[in-house]
Amino acid sequence: MYPLEVKALSKHFGGIRAIEEISFHTKDRTILSIIGPNGAGKTTLFNCLTGFMKPTRGSIIFSERDISGLSADKINRMGIARTFQNIRLFRDMTVLENVLVAQHTKIRSGLFSAITQLPLFKREERTIREKAYEYLELLGLETHVDKVSGSMPYGEQRKLEIARALATGASLLLFDEPTAGMNPQETSEMMRIIMNLRELGKTIILIEHDMRFVMGISDRIIVLDHGVKIAEGSPEEIKTNPMVIEAYLGKETH
Amino acid sequence: MNALSSIIKNPLLKPAFIALWLAFLLLPFRGVKAASVLFITLTIAIPAFKFLSGHLSSLVKQIHSSVERVRHYLPSDSRFLFLLLLPAAAIPLVAQGYIVDVTILSGIYIILALGLNVVVGFTGLLNLGFVAYYAIGAYSFALLNTKLGMGFWSAMPASVLITVIAGFLFAVPAVRLRGDYLALVTLGFGEIVHITLNNWDSLTKGPNGISGIAPPHILSFGLTSLNSFYYLVMFFVVIAIIVMRRIHASKIGRAWIALREDEIATSAMGINRTMYKLYSVAFGAFWAGLAGCLFASKMRFISPESFTFMESVLILCMVIVGGLGSIAGVIIGAVILVFLPEVLREVQLYRMLALGAGLVVLMIFRPQGLFGGKNVSIGS
């Protein structure tokens, strides 16, 4: 059984085939990278996997259930979390609050216990706070707890988004360009963080453009071009695949 | 053409041109004399204002720091916040009946504004028809009281329940809409309620309104005096503030704020956004219903006139002026907007004019409200 299995997934917008018949699967505790030129359909694929878009055809099997077409919040509660290409933090909230929101579904006490401040409510609030510190420590953000998240440097915001995805308790994490806009030091730190997450038992799929990063971190790589999967394999195989080189470096044009 | 535009853009002449333009706009409405007065006033006032604005910015800073200072004096430990109640509780003992009357009114508006703040300030859903819930609460209460003879303590929960159900039913289809469309639908809902109240003569007595509403009783003791009613309203205000603070610090409050900041990211956190928007609207309606009951039993008479669109705007202004999303800010906003026109009786005519202009100025220079600390913005 694979944690995630995608079968012949297609998404069309009007006449445009953003992704067409894509199939792949992940293995437990591995990092799968999706690469491909601009407009290849990578983010569309993520949006379908996380419920932000309804696929036109095909199925997505996650922990033995077809989740294609479920709403985004349901999919998250089943155990898939993601980050966004253009960072979607709760910008006016503090770092801690961002991670607290992410643990929303871990809390059972509702309106009544909150108003009456029942012991259950207090205990749960204390627990998620402690957990929040753990997640933030994992990402090296423990010194930023009370900062307003939108005011932090870009790299820290990316990390917080990962901490937040992690805090939802998901076992499958989807990162959309985790190193975009980062300098080389930050990038190598991000590499260390993501590898650490794999050690902690998470399964990871990421979209990335930094080839050194992708080649260094991935267990497997999928290459998309024009919405179609043109190659899949280990980093070594991908590097030498003529189709991939063509898609990236371009053809001779005469 | 170019010569003209260079004359207009000349920094020395620009104020005169602006003044001339605005005087021209006033001309048909008030005649040559008023237009010339406006022209002369503005020609002097605009450069003077520009000159002052350099100094003004330091003034603004001073206001900021004094706001900060007020905050500083406020007990930082929330356990001591109740100390603030002491001066409030003393008002009926030291002030005239008139002041108590206005304070009761501001208490009712505080509850209303806190309710709207949940919807607009926390959740970021602009509601332009909030007065509808207020009206439903007030009318349910009045009808239950006058037609069925139910007392305050039984009619009030029933009316609040009716309001919450109405809020919920209306919200089910509406919350799917985007920000400004939602605003328009809420406005439409407010108008429909208003029109219905005005025309459903057999039930609401139309524009004549419902009179003879009984005052509340505690045990057999009737709260007929202004002072006792004051404490009743105070009681509910305190309850409202406590509940708001606690909800705000719970997962529900966090989910609402998350929705305001980024809906997409909120659903990526496993939070059902439709559900939480519904909660928010229904919860806001709860307080509007309560305020409606208090209003009806205070006035002993209600008519559709109290529930117009302008009333919705006024409540919205309380929330915005004070500071969206900030409980203290909303309270201050409600008190200011109830007391200001009372204090400035002579200029009452200009109050709505100033309110309109004030909203524009506020949006341009301080969209987070006077006392909003964080840079809270609504919608996206």
Add this chain to the structure above:
Amino acid sequence: MFLQQLINGLTLGSVYALIALGYTMVYGILELINFAHGEIYMLGAYLGIILLGFFTAIGLTSYSLYLSLGITLLLTVIFCSSYGFTIEKIAYKPLRNAPRLSPLISAIGVSIFLQNYVMLTQGATDKVFPSLFGGAGFTVMSTRITYLQASIILVSAFMMIMLNAFILKTKTGKAMRAVAQDKVMASLLGINIDTIITITFIIGSGLAAVAGMMVAMYYGLVNYFIGYSAGIKAFTAAVLGGIGSVPGAMLGGILLGLVESLGAGYISSEYKDAYAFIILIIILLVKPEGLLGRSLEEKI
């Protein structure tokens, strides 16, 4: 009875359509519900009365009624356009990059300001537009059509045809469409976005001015709060037709006028004002893109 209500509805509808055009054009370009647009229409109604009164006082009206009506209309359009221009510069332009709801609240502020501005300068009581044509008219198939109704319908139709031609054929009109479709791209072609926005406000206000003056003549009475309900109804018309779509606004306006007039005639006239809101709510819930609009997708 039916035909009579049809004519009444058509008259009312063509006025709504004229106002709706202003909403739809501004929304098409700025995605802003210009809440103050109804007040421009109200200003137009007032200006009609004020200016015509002025021309009567100086004797122009007795010299030639049509000349003074023409000049009044022209000046009303000029003043209302100036107001529209000024409102955009003061209340909306500084908020171009603000969150969506800030300009909407600013627009509500402008609306409140203008209502009270007119109330303070012109008084809170109704103003009367002198009855110039009485009830003169003609009868077709036992349906009475006054000359005024006929001219309202004709003038509105003329204005709409002109506007359509302007938007489809002229360079500025095409630029307006281009800006509505893609602002950044339009600016990359050398189109000054601010100028186009200004022109949009001026044209929209001018149309509302004509609507205002015609309604003042039609009903004979004007009040400082007529802009609010007319504005909401016209906005409903714009949404009904598909906000952002010019033909949609025309269609929506006329449909709404018909619904209101037939509803008042056959269902209940007391709830006449509620029909627009009910339609607005139903449309937004069932088909938010309107009859002729395009659907919008959430961006991720």
Add this chain to the structure above:
Amino acid sequence: MLRLERIHTFYGPIEAIRGVDLEIGKGEIVSLIGSNGAGKSTSLMTISGVLKPSSGKIFLNDTDITGLPPHRIVELGISQVPEGRRIFPKLTVFENLEMGHYLERGDLQSSFDMVFTLFPILGERKNQKGGTLSGGEQQMLAIARALMSNPDILLLDEPSLGLAPIMVSKIFRTVHDINRRGVTVLLVEQNAKAALKLSHRGYVLENGAVTLQGNSEDLLHNEKVRHAYLGE
């Protein structure tokens, strides 16, 4: 002719370009290559005035044009074909082209003649709505529209994106044609090989900064260029 000096620009919260220096001589085709997110599009949008640089200067023929609004930049003779073509879908092909001539730089008729010679298909489809064209035709329209303002400098952002190979080579041949008519071209491409073959010089952009520059021949044989793409 066009010179960027130490340009820094933020795109949202990201400092997308961090100190870019570029120089484009009259009559040249210069390529700007680099992976996604390297800052190529941001550079073009900064030149066009859509994005304002946080620091640095842009000179056109030694005149400082930094911070001018986009319509002024077009007036000065710099046109851009942005990424994704961005044709007006509800305007006809002809109207799209008319919008290109909005500032009336140069003669309308000769502009039309030029673009219809370069792209005869557009003449055939001039009354069709822009949105009904195929991807390749849309790209032609986008280029034609930019040419309608008779620019001295043409900025092209990923003209090959999402096109079939045969269309890509056609577009690139046209760019060559346009250049021979005296238009200076700054070409942004991911399709590095094709772009460098076409151009005189090139710059490699990485992480918002120029890491490599030189004439195209040298860049094509540079190990680092391959490195920038496949991380070898």
